[in-house]
Amino acid sequence: MLRRASSAAFALALVFVTACGHQVTPSPSNLNNDLAGHISVKFGVNAPLDFTNVVYVIAIDMCGSGVPYPQALFTGFNSYTFAFLVGGGFGSTALPVLYQYGINSNSTGSVLKFQVNNLNPSTTQFIPNYNGTGSEFDFTFLRSDLNNPFNLPLPCPNSTPVPTISPTVSPGPTPTASATPTPLASGTTPAPSPTASPTPTALATQSPYLTTWTFNLMTFAPNQTPLDSLGFGGPTDNTFSGIVVDTTQTVAPNVFRGTPQSIPQNPASYITYGEVDNYP
Secondary structure: OOOOOOOOOOOOOOOEEEOHHHHHHHHOEEOOOOOOEEEEEEEEEEOOOOOOOOEEEEEEEOOOOOOOOOOOOHOOOOOOOEEEEEEOOEEOOOOOOEEEEOOOOOOOOOEEEEEEOOOOOOOOOOEEEOOOOOOEEEEEEHHHHHOOOOOOOOOOOOOOOOOOOOOOOOOOOOOOOOOOOOOOOOOOOOOOOOOOOOOOOOOOOOOEEEEEEEEEEEEEEOHHHHHHHEEHEEEEHOOOOOEEEEOOOEEEEEEEEEOOOOOOHHHHHOEEEEEEEOOO
């Protein structure tokens, strides 16, 4: 059942890496032609949330690449499409930070992260004490916020280009981001302060992404060391099947997590619950 109705956005400001893995070419019939509606994410931990020492991450695969796992530096971000970050210097308890991941058209096979600056506080809602005990937050965002905001030619890591449908009848040049963000060197840790990024370009409703999205919840230290995830293996897990959401349906899949392989030292980083409510 739907437990409640709001959620939070976060973004994983990680690094320039080399893509690896198999090619994924979504079928046009599976593309998400309507991004109307919103999603609410509930994120529960074993103690009051610690927004100073813990980065809370909502990672999303919208390309059918797989589950985004916490050891992102070792998987080449091949299952990261977007990520929301809050805490540990990222975002604020008013509005988390969102990052988009995509293929760099100027460099063969490389994946870049782009900070998205167009989240609207009037259409997003972050409730840091959703359950009244301080151990669960809720974040709500519009699905249209994730409609390839930088109009990347290859918005899906490890995928082939997917054509989009233009709402205009007259041909014209493909819009591009207003600037190219500078990639970070492999293995480096970015500062928690937000960096400059290009202004997102307005897009048509047609989306290059699939209708089925896969979520994972994770926690990191401010230096981006993984602390925990929803999977049994915690910070090193690569077996969790993800929270899978059919964005064409009103659904609320959730995970009540059992005892993990190892317990994080900081109980505020120990994830106990995750839920994703989709409202078309």
